[in-house]
Amino acid sequence: MNAPATDDTYPFDPASYRICDSVGYLMARAKGELSRDVEQEVGALDITHAQASCLVMLAHDRASTVTDLGRELNTDIGSVTRLISRMEKRGLVERQRSDADRRIVDLQVTPAGWALVEQLPTIFCRVLNRRFRGFSEAEVAQFRDMLQRVIANNSG
Amino acid sequence: MNAPATDDTYPFDPASYRICDSVGYLMARAKGELSRDVEQEVGALDITHAQASCLVMLAHDRASTVTDLGRELNTDIGSVTRLISRMEKRGLVERQRSDADRRIVDLQVTPAGWALVEQLPTIFCRVLNRRFRGFSEAEVAQFRDMLQRVIANNSG
DNA sequence: CGCATATATTTGCCACGACAAAGATTGCAT
DNA sequence: ATGCAATCTTTGTCGTGGCAAATATATGCG
Numbered sequence: 001m002n003a004p005a006t007d008d009t010y011p012f013d014p015a016s017y018r019i020c021d022s023v024g025y026l027m028a029r030a031k032g033e034l035s036r037d038v039e040q041e042v043g044a045l046d047i048t049h050a051q052a053s054c055l056v057m058l059a060h061d062r063a064s065t066v067t068d069l070g071r072e073l074n075t076d077i078g079s080v081t082r083l084i085s086r087m088e089k090r091g092l093v094e095r096q097r098s099d100a101d102r103r104i105v106d107l108q109v110t111p112a113g114w115a116l117v118e119q120l121p122t123i124f125c126r127v128l129n130r131r132f133r134g135f136s137e138a139e140v141a142q143f144r145d146m147l148q149r150v151i152a153n154n155s156g
Numbered sequence: 157m158n159a160p161a162t163d164d165t166y167p168f169d170p171a172s173y174r175i176c177d178s179v180g181y182l183m184a185r186a187k188g189e190l191s192r193d194v195e196q197e198v199g200a201l202d203i204t205h206a207q208a209s210c211l212v213m214l215a216h217d218r219a220s221t222v223t224d225l226g227r228e229l230n231t232d233i234g235s236v237t238r239l240i241s242r243m244e245k246r247g248l249v250e251r252q253r254s255d256a257d258r259r260i261v262d263l264q265v266t267p268a269g270w271a272l273v274e275q276l277p278t279i280f281c282r283v284l285n286r287r288f289r290g291f292s293e294a295e296v297a298q299f300r301d302m303l304q305r306v307i308a309n310n311s312g
Numbered sequence: 313c314g315c316a317t318a319t320a321t322t323t324g325c326c327a328c329g330a331c332a333a334a335g336a337t338t339g340c341a342t
Numbered sequence: 343a344t345g346c347a348a349t350c351t352t353t354g355t356c357g358t359g360g361c362a363a364a365t366a367t368a369t370g371c372g
Binding site: 011012013014015017018022023024026027028029030031032033034035038060074075121122124125127128129130131132133134135136137139140142143144146147148149150151153154 | 167168169170171173174178179180182183184185186187188189190191194216230231277278280281283284285286287288289290291292293295296298299300302303304305306307309310
């Protein structure tokens, strides 16, 4: 009962494909629920999920430029530029042209930004605890591992 | 070794939160990779991932109106309206106001749409087979099950 | 030095998703 | 039958993501 249908389509076969039980569909759905939850929670702080992620990355020194943010968050740099512009307008971050390399614009989280950053881990964990209710620690670890394997399978 | 760190923050704790190994981050990342792959593949047919999903839903009779599509794909109905308009302009679907209930607009896939639909399962499976390389069937089943549990955990 | 190449950022354009408001139609309750 | 609530669709507005072009700066090479 665990035998693959055919060899070179294992384990996914177009002939028996049903979108409703496709892992792809379920991934999109689960990620959508998680995102929606976070969006709602951070909405109380008047920011979006994307803005919250950037704030955390900047605050934890995982990024200091829009290019860094694009790489870490795996999103388009042009989008990040505009996202940062919106946050700058709201006084959450500041731009500063680098003297060492004048192509670079360094980003800093303002005190107003920090006030939000401090609340984010709590919010993220609240959402995760809700969504992963019923998961043992081992299951979460296994889930994380599977996600990393999916991410790693990126060539050919 | 399976004991939770603390009771009410189990298994996610803000104090030890690091975005880089957050399951939320990994979910977003993995889904992003999967989506990007599909986007690239269906791009050859000159449609987007969202359009492909709608076509499949309509073709497999899992939806016949924009409201159906919004519910099944878990996205905003207003977005679907515009998405269908773009597809209608391209001759992939047709709108027909229902006689039985004139509020309803029934959607049909045109022959041009069907020509694309027939190629989609193959494309989806190709992407999945690439991304889930190294997964046993049991692992895929387990992954699917976990995703469904995440999706089901939606109240409080 | 002068020039090609690479890097960092910004901007334009389009597609998409969320939210809210508006318009049309239906159905139910009084 | 009238009127009100519910339902279906569309549209406006905003934030975001992907792609490509434009700009500015840096670096390396002759």
